[in-house]
Amino acid sequence: MPFPDRARTRGARGLYAITPDVADTGRLLALVEPVLPSTAWLQYRNKAADAALRREQATALLARCRAHGVPLIVNDDWRLAAGCGADGAHLGQDDGALRDARAALGPAAILGASCYDSLALARAAVAAGADYVAFGAFFPSATKAATRRAGPGLLRGAADLGVPRVAIGGITADNAPALIAAGADLVAVVNGVFGAPDPGAAARAFQRAFDHAAARRDP
Ligand SMILES: Cc1ncc(COP(=O)(O)OP(=O)(O)O)c(N)n1
Ligand SMILES: Cc1nc(C(=O)O)sc1CCOP(=O)(O)O
Ligand SMILES: [Mg+2]
Numbered sequence: 001m002p003f004p005d006r007a008r009t010r011g012a013r014g015l016y017a018i019t020p021d022v023a024d025t026g027r028l029l030a031l032v033e034p035v036l037p038s039t040a041w042l043q044y045r046n047k048a049a050d051a052a053l054r055r056e057q058a059t060a061l062l063a064r065c066r067a068h069g070v071p072l073i074v075n076d077d078w079r080l081a082a083g084c085g086a087d088g089a090h091l092g093q094d095d096g097a098l099r100d101a102r103a104a105l106g107p108a109a110i111l112g113a114s115c116y117d118s119l120a121l122a123r124a125a126v127a128a129g130a131d132y133v134a135f136g137a138f139f140p141s142a143t144k145a146a147t148r149r150a151g152p153g154l155l156r157g158a159a160d161l162g163v164p165r166v167a168i169g170g171i172t173a174d175n176a177p178a179l180i181a182a183g184a185d186l187v188a189v190v191n192g193v194f195g196a197p198d199p200g201a202a203a204r205a206f207q208r209a210f211d212h213a214a215a216r217r218d219p
Helices: 023-037 052-067 078-084 099-105 119-127 151-157 176-184 199-217
Strands: 014-018 041-044 071-077 088-091 110-116 132-135 165-168 187-190
Touching: 014 023, 014 199, 023 041, 023 052, 052 071, 052 078, 071 078, 078 088, 078 099, 078 132, 088 099, 099 110, 110 119, 119 132, 132 187, 151 176, 176 187, 176 199
Parallel strands: 014 041, 014 187, 041 071, 071 088, 088 110, 110 132, 132 165, 165 187
Antiparallel strands: none
16 A cells, blocks of 8 residues: 655645535536635535536536646545546545555545544544544534534644544534634535535635634734
């Protein structure tokens, strides 16, 4: 298994926008476009599409992400990530082994792991080659009825893992500052961005939350 080259994730910070389930690819691209200037990463997540539509949408998003220099991470399916040339994959507990994804995608791919409310899962994920660890859900989510609840102490406890810590679940620009203060390097968001009347403005509000936190840290 190639050892992960974590150069691309070192210092990663900001919004990690995740796409909503949208069947029309043109509409999906129109939703995502205004968000791209203000997001650190984009995740393609569609739990309703069939394999052909997911391939079409991942490929179309990748072209827009490349134009903005934003890494595209594919949810659930490292084979799709490999097939369309995306920058990485995000795997939950039922989405296959990180080691298999790393072997297929190579050392430069960005591999993320869902760790829910568990520091032990996070340690195991890093040992298996994850480039970032995600904890959640921090708040009730309109997107997914998450059964496990994470608290800010988990973000503090993961400080020594040496990889970016991602927070997910019901995050808005209003509740993000507390998570950033607790150590979240990225906040992963579906509804707080794409459910907003103006997704571009919502993405900018997240960016401001990170800017304010940095200004408080290094005045
Ligand atoms: C950044 C990030 N964190 C967590 C998840 C959730 O992954 P998973 O538990 O596999 O659930 P689904 O997203 O597949 O419903 C994620 N996608 N992204
Ligand atoms: C996909 C997902 N995973 C979660 C976890 O806790 O692992 S919460 C979640 C939904 C995130 O969407 P929203 O920003 O709309 O709440
Ligand atoms: Mg999954």
